[in-house]
Amino acid sequence: MTALRPNLDFAYSLARAFGGAIIFGLPLLMTMEMWSIGLYVHPLRLLLFIAANFVVLVFLSRFGGFERTANLREDMLDAFAAYAVGMISSVAILCLFGLLSRGTALDELVGMVAIQAVPGSFGAMIARKQLTGGDPDEGEDEDEAKAARSAxxxxxxxxxxxxxxxxxxxxxxxxxxxxxxxxxxxxxxxxxxxxxxxxxxxxxxxxxxxxxxxxxxxxxxxxxxxxxxxxxxxxxxxxxxxxxxxxxxxxxxxxxxxxxxxxxxxxxxxxxxxxxxxx
Amino acid sequence: MASDRKSPPTSALEWIAAGLGLAGLLFVVAVIGREALTGETAQLPVLEVRAERVLPNAAGFVVEFEVVNRSSGTAAAVEIEGQIGPEANPVETSSATLDYVAGDASAKGGLFFKHDPRGQRLALRALGFQTP
Known part of the structure; x- marks a missing residue:
């Protein structure tokens, strides 16, 4: 085993996560109301929603997030990574659609991306389960079943x-x-x-x-x-x-x-x- | 007691991805938190309309305009009216509705006229908006 191996594994997971973020994020990225909803939503409610999303991500990580996790620290790391994937893919696609321009105010941009990253991060988190055919790592599903049972x-x-x-x-x-x-x-x-x-x-x-x-x-x-x-x-x-x-x-x-x-x-x-x- | 489980090592790439996510989250929380604390969304929009270009087209003329919102409050369903000719007796009036003009941002649109606005008085103003 070389030192590169875990990095390579994680890179594959990340690539799948981007796929998941795009699949689950697209319907909302292409919904008109979502482009301006970040402006209308009460800021405190938006913050609360982002926090709630984070809790859900940490929980989902345990039930089969994009890599196998053993403890809460890893679940938190994966949740942060999923949110990063959600944000990056949202910004990229919104730019691609021409919905972000230099005239876009910072508050508008942040509101848009913060809320679009929610479905994106969800998709990123559950991508492994959705986008892998036969997982070579056997016994993994058994682990999750165990986790589900213990929950x-x-x-x-x-x-x-x-x-x-x-x-x-x-x-x-x-x-x-x-x-x-x-x-x-x-x-x-x-x-x-x-x-x-x-x-x-x-x-x-x-x-x-x-x-x-x-x-x-x-x-x-x-x-x-x-x-x-x-x-x-x-x-x-x-x-x-x-x-x-x-x-x-x-x-x-x-x-x-x-x-x-x-x-x-x-x-x-x-x-x-x-x-x-x-x- | 999951000692039988081999826990995968946390790779450098994972730390980077997680760090990016944390940084992004903190940034988002900081920007929205500032908005929450200063109550900026409660402000009323201040809209300034100015004509950008006047071009002839098949049905007459089009005046391209830009609406700049000088306040941090967002205006939705912004109605823009343009008038050419003397104020007391305008030659022609046109209007357009913009979906929204975000706070501290701008939006563009166009007004159609049958008469040539060039060389005449052209007055543009925002008629009203909807609070989002």
Whole structure:
């Protein structure tokens, strides 16, 4: 083994991370609202969101980030690296699209990049799982399964939160969220809630949780109460948080906020359900 | 007690990537934090409109203008109006709407006129904006 080997390995990981950052970042890089949202968002809420994203990245690193990690220090290092990849790829693509110019003010640039780096860093972090075919390093998946198992119930719920956050964030910046809520009548909203929970339940148990060895005879009611109900509650809470971050709840009536939460809760619930698949 | 796991050595490249990320994060936090502390976003925009070029085109003339925001507050849906001819009795009025002009930044647009604005009084002004 030469000293170059770990550097080379990490370089490959980084290259994959850039791929992941671009795949997951593109939909939002090409969304008009995202170019100016950094200017509208309340600065403290934006800072809080960046901090929350960082916590999620550290957590995701443990569940199969772009390289194998053994301790919290390495998870933090990987989270920083993922954020670097997210920022660099965002700046590069925004420049390529001609959205950044010399006339762009510093606050505007930072606001734009800080928020675009969120989906980018998420993609960078989960790139390994997504972009590697057969990993030559065997036993790695087993390690992750072990990690997932040791994280237990709380870890599974946190994974749901990460998935919900990612999918909700992907659609939340657009005006359509509120427009859809306006177009729907209360019965349709209730139906959407039911459909979200049903889909969440089916997806969770069709996809299954890695490393979750559930005893046979775990009743459907118990599964529903243990995973689906808290999962949907998490999806709704995440929806509210994302809407609040983007200032979409300010000055709105309580009923409108609740309706928008349910609308955004639909993608959030699906994100929560398939988190195990993508991470 | 994961002593059976071989922990990969932290490579130099990893430290560099992580360092870059940390530096970028600190920079972002510093810029946004300064904005949060000074409450700059609460300021009202100060817009200055000036004509850049006047060019003839198929339907008449186009006046290219630039809107400069002298304040740190952002203006959205900025409506720009241009008038040619004497103020009391303008020959022609045109308007354009810009999506937004960010704080301390500028944006460009154009106004179409049927009459030639050259050699006449050309007045450009921002009519209003939406608070983002």
């Amino acid at each position: 237990g119930y709380a870890g599974q719920l946190f994974l749901m939160l990460a998935g919900a956050l990612f999918l909700a964030f992907n659609v939340a910046p657009t005006e359509e969220m509120i427009l859809i809520a306006y177009k729907m009548n209360p019965w349709q909203i209730l139906l959407l809630m039911l459909a979200s929970m049903l889909l969440l339940h089916i997806l969770v148990f069709a996809v299954g949780f890695a490393g979750q060895e559930e005893p046979e005879g775990f009743g459907i009611v118990r599964r529903f109460l243990l995973f689906t109900v808290p999962g949907y509650a998490i999806a709704l809470a995440v929806s509210f948080y994302v809407l609040w971050t983007f200032g979409r709840v300010d000055g709105n009536a309580f009923a409108v906020i609740a309706e928008t939460m349910v609308v955004l809760g639909f993608p959030a619930a699906i994100g929560a359900a398939i988190a195990r698949l993508v991470v």
